[in-house]
Amino acid sequence: MARLDKVESGKHFKKRVLVGRLSKTNGKLVTPKTAPFIFIAPAVLLLFAFTLYPVISSFLLSFQTLVEGERVFSGLDNYTRLFHDPLFYQSLINTFQLLIVQVPIMLFIALTIAVTLHSPIVKMNSFFRISFFMPAITALVAASIIFMILLDENYGLVNYVLSLIRVEKIPWFSDPLWAKVAIIIVMTWRWTGYNMIIFLAGLQNIPHELYEAASIDGAGKISKFFHITIPQLKPIFIFTVVLSTIGTLQLFDEPFILTEGGPNNATMTITLYLYLNGFKYFDFGYASAIAYVLVLIIGMISWFQLKLVGDRD
Amino acid sequence: MRNQYSLLNKIVIYSFLLIGVIISIGPFYWMFIGATHPSGEIFNIPPQLLPGDYLVENFISLQESLGMLKIIWNSLFIALTFTVLSTLISAAAGYAFAKFQFKGRDKIFFMLLLTIMIPYQVTLIPLFELMVSLEWLNTYSAVILPNLAFPFGIYLMRQNMKSIPDSLIEAARIDGAGEFRIFFTIVLATMRPALAAVAIFLFMFQWNNFIWPLVILNSSEMFTLPVALSSLIGMARVDYGQLMLGATLSTLPIMIFFLILQKQFISGILGGSVKE
Amino acid sequence: MKKVKHLPFIIGILSCLILASCSSGKNGSNNVEGKTAGEITIWGWDVAADTLELATEKFNERYPDIKVKVENFNSDDVYEKLTVGLAARGSGLPDVLLMEDERIPSYTNQFPKGFVNLSKLGYDKYEERFSPSKVKSVKNDKGEFIAAPWDVGPAGVFYRVDYFEEAGVDPDSIKTWEDYIEAGKKIKKITGTKLLPIDISKYDGVFHMMLQQQGVSYFNEKGEAAITSDEAIRAMSVIRDLYKNDLVANIDGWDGIVTATVNGKVASVPYGVWYTGTIKDQAPDQKGKWDVFYLPKFKEGGTRYANVGGSSLLIPSSTNNKEAAYSFVEFFTTDVETQMLGFKKYGLFPSLLKTYDDPFFNEESDYFNNSKIFQMFAESVPEVPPITITKDFARASRTVSNAQAAVLLEGESVERELDQAEEKLENEIK
Known part of the structure; x- marks a missing residue:
């Protein structure tokens, strides 16, 4: 085409x-x-x-x-220092772990909600849309305080609710694994609605004639979903994948505010490490080197993602 | 159609959505509740679930400590000016990229996309130096200008502009319409949904923009909402009632903006790229 | 003629840009007429900024021609702006600046020309008026004043009188950290409350207090990493024992400490004097339930005194009005009445020793169980051991917090973790 x-x-x-x-x-x-x-x-x-x-x-x-x-x-x-810096490698690994786990979860939830909202069965569409979109428009200051208090190990609402169903206290910010989970939860909370809206836009753009034609051919709902909806959504899907990938590779806000990269650097991301070097340790040169290695990585991955699905633009 | 769905189906779907809504807006509700209570009560366990009667007091102290009304005005002025200008610039550039053939087009577009990949933290200091040499410290232009050419906005516009039939433009040309006239009367008019979508993204970006305004603005009369809110979080004392009210107020304009434009927003968000 | 039609559009954009740049504020102080006139801008945060604002009135009685403007930021934001400004060769900075003491070495080391040397302007004559530990923290390694000392944070253990009474623990009997742990066990058993809050993976404040009370820091006098000292091992071992006995509430961040305090989830909080203000503000209903004792000792030696926090005033070299800025700094840090203003109204504990003669220090505080807590803190200030803080304070604190998390949460050995931490730190700072 x-x-x-x-x-x-x-x-x-x-x-x-x-x-x-x-x-x-x-x-x-x-x-x-x-x-x-x-x-x-x-x-x-x-x-x-x-x-x-x-x-x-x-x-x-x-x-x-x-x-x-x-x-x-x-x-x-x-640059040579960078290649011998264990903390840089760790931040790289952390960032990729978050990427690989968080982006699919978020896009899956976003797609599910979008498809649900798109079905004629659901009324009050605008109420749901605005509700799901709300987290994306929160001031970061507010979101950070909310989650600090919600996820507090001892007095947080989340652990309180979990205790009602007899789940033991989760050390959200002090256990390396749970800290990553906490970051993933907050990222997903913040950006699912945003991607959902994009999917919804994509769904509404699929021509009705396609479905009608399929109906005439006797296709069922499920078959229509897999043979019309999914292929038609592909460009949008790529778009959200690329955007979320770039966003996650540049992930800064959540770990900066919630964990400061801890515990024991388990949530240290590339941009957070860059920031620490520049603004806390005044090593601007090193911070810049990190930034441009990151640009290279993002460029390569985005290019790869686009190639993988056939270059469209 | 409706009979296809059983009651059970409906119950399942609605409870799924409802849980999602609670998770999404629960924190906002809690923020709003916090805004209506005195400071320490936000920590109460179990948490307060009903609004208190401290809203007015919190607003008065917020106005006293930050000059809230001026801050809201600053934020609105900056975000709206930025949104209008940047939407126009994005539309113009997107139009050129989508509907014209010219030398270097793809290269320029590619460069534009590359800039999305650069983390903002690294350009902060050189950009600041630039503003210093322009003597633009502590000005609105310094907040507005650097991001006016917003790559994501241009990209969205370009994708949308592709759906404009070439014949429409050609017809106008043959009728003797000038290029600007075509752009303003035909292109922009057909692109309303896309403009709305881009405008929302741009408004959201500028309204919540924090680090750059913080670095470049020096006097409290000039502050935007996120910068002012941040000054409420001190080390020794935090008035959580004020803070929550400030945070609540800071989400209202985007909510309203979104409510007004949401229909167009959704149809305009990616109109072009699907049609390929 | 058609061209003209498009002109309004272009003019529109241009005029928008121009208007925007015109509608802006002026920056800083431009008129340097005479030595002590002009306008100066000060950056501060929180109640310190409020105090600076309050002080301008009396300052203007003495210097009517200097106009002072105070800008209130979040402390992290001040550092962010300062860093950008210094990196851009001293642009857009204020004439006077508030800074936490622990940050001073890193800024002055990285930007040696960034700040005015106060000794050269004659600040040395005030040296005797402050406590030795405070003086050390505001001087550079050549012994010159880079900052003018303002407030300090003498440490103590804030405790809940009612919990201690219920458990039958006499706070006066707590002399050593071992006593403290024993008391904690009793309180835990009877009231079910943990003894103290620690943000295990992010904040090593308790550890650092323990170092200072023994007269050391993360660094030796040469500025080399020294976190494997006997003192450090002792300190971390006590923290480990506290945790092992389930006496530590692992909280998150500043909000977590406040939450734990307000909700009565901890029986005590070892912290700086400024925490009095926080408790009073956030838990007004707990009046009479709080009191303070000095930090417990290590039986091997050391004092019961340490310092947490505290800040000072600096003058960036880029100021256009050094004289006016110095006049303000000199006045503000050495005027007893002004220092008392900030203390009485906002609880900023002065380091100016003469202020301690004020009758206010002798008053009993009804919120704090009618104790003379401020007198108690004041008496400790001159006794706080001076320690060496270097430019790598932030890195060291981060590294130790990680070690603390490994020891407490993963059960690693104290010696091994501190060893590794020191090695990591040495690698980072060399």
């Missing part, structure tokens, strides 16, 4: 050039030929001004180190 698109727009392109020539004779500056450049100009200029410079500058910083408050060139030191 994508290729077809290109051919098509190529055809239009020729037409456009024609129209462009026409308008030029009228002495216009804005022609179909120059228009795209004018349309992207604000975005590109802003990007050049406020993104490109900081990115280049921080990239250069990754080859420098701070001595007595002055920046000194240090070659690849920061």
Whole structure:
């Protein structure tokens, strides 16, 4: 399909050039030929001004180190140090563990809710939609305090409720495994509704005719789900997977606020480690090196995910 | 249709949804309850379940300690200005990427996507230096400008713009409409749902944006809500009643924004990419 | 003519941008006329910021031409802004800044030119007015004042009078940490309450108090990691014993400590003097149920005194008005009345020794079981052993917290974990 698109727009392109020539004779500056450049100009200029410079500058910083408050060139030191830093590897492992467990759980729940809400059986759609979306719009300050108190080992509401069904107190933040579970719970709480809305959008965009045609062919509900809904949702699904992957690889807020990377670095993520090095230990060069290794990792994984499903865009 | 579903089916589905709703909005309810009680009561076990009568007192002390009304105004001004400008910029760029062929198009778009992958923590200091040299410390522009070209917004717009039939644009051209006129009267008009979707994402981002405004704003008259709220969390004393009220207030505008735009939001969120 | 039509759009965007940049506040102090005039900005947090604000009134009686503006942030936010500002070669910083003592070495070490040397402006003459441990914490390794001392946090054990009475424990009989553990067992048995809260995996505050009361820190005098000292092993062993006897409530974060305190889930809390304010604020109904005793001793030696927290004032070198900033810092930290203001109203315990003569220190506190708790804390201030804090304090504290978690939660041996922690720390700071 994508290729077809290109051919098509190529055809239009020729037409456009024609129209462009026409308008030029009228002495216009804005022609179909120059228009795209004018349309992207604000975005590109802003990007050049406020993104490109900081990115280049921080990239250069990754080859420098701070001595007595002055920046000194240090070659690849920061990068070689990185490859021998056990804590960096641990943060890498932690981040990937969270990624592999959390993203599928979250997307599965999100899809289930979206499909349920999409079915004609459910009324009060907007009430449910806004309810599920609420966590995504919470101020982080509020969310963090809420969960600190809810998940407190001794006095938290969650353990209190669990004790009613005779489950022993769970050491949410002091046990390495449970701390990861706690982070996963909070991430899932925060972002499931967000992804659910995206899925819901995808579901509503599936043409009714497809289902109707299938009905005529005598397909059952389940067969329709697997033969129409799932394939039609594929692009959306890829989209949420890529977004959630990037989001999780950059995971910072939850461990920063809830566990500070502990206990014993069990919830230390890559960006948290980056932040600690930069802002707590003032090692900005090293922090930058971590950041660009992370960019490389994210780039490779996103590329791989897109390739895996056939490059669409 | 309706008869297909048994009562049991309905009960199962609704209880599943209800549990989800409780988990999703329970914490908000608790936050709201906290906002209506004096400070220490938030820790009571079992927790308070009913609203107290301390809401007005909490608001008055919040206004006294933070100048809450000014803070809300700052946040609204910054978030709305940002949303309007950035939505327009995203739409324009998305339109160019989706509907025109030009040199370097795919490269520029690819670069744009790459910037999503860079963690913000690392560009904080150079960006700050940039603002220093522009003498923009402690200004609204410093908060608004750096993220105006929002890659995710541009991406969403581009995906949506693809669904505009080329024939529509061509027809307008043949009728002699200028490129800007086409953009404003035809493209934007057909893209309303997508604009709503992008606007919500942008508003959410800017409204909750914390670290950058914190770093760049220096005086309390300029603060946005998250920055001001954060100053309530001291080491020795925290007034949890005030804090919860502040947090409650900070979620209200997005809720309202979402309620108003949700229909368009959902149909516009990814209109384009499905159609491929 | 069509072009004109698009102009409003472009102008619109441009004017928005320009307007936005115009509607902004001015930054800082630009008019440096004369030595002690102008405007200065101060960054602080919480009640300390409120105190600074209160102090401006009296300050202006003496220096009517200096306008003082105090900005109130969260303490973490102040550090974040400070770090960015210093990294950007001292931009956008205030004229005076509040900082916790334990952070001073890391900032001054990493940004040696970042702060004004107060000794060069004549602050040395006030040295005698403060306690030795406080003085040490605000000087650089050359013995010069980098910060002006403000408040301190002499440590004590806050305890619930009613629980102790119910269990028949006499707080005066608790002399050593062993006594404390025995008392805890009794209280646990009779009232079912744990003895103290510790955020096991994130905060090693109790451990550090125990180090300081024995006169050491994470570091030796050369600044090398020293967490395998006898003192450290003793301290961690006591914490392990407390935990083994099920006397430690493992809580989470600051909110966790407050929750445990307010809900009566712990019979005592070893902490700094400023915790009095927190207890009073969050649990007003527990009036008369709290009291304080000094930290128990180690039978091997050391004192019963330590310090938790405390902060001081610094002047960033980027200030445009060094004289005015110094005038304020000098006035604020050495004026008895001003220091008492912050103490009486907000419980910020002054390090200015002369303040302790104020009759307020002799008063009995009705909230705290009618004890003269402030006098008690005041008497301990000059006795607190001075210790060496280095730039790596944050890393050390983190590393020890991890070791603490391993010892308590995973049952590892104290010696082994501290050994490993020291090795890790050495690797990180070399």
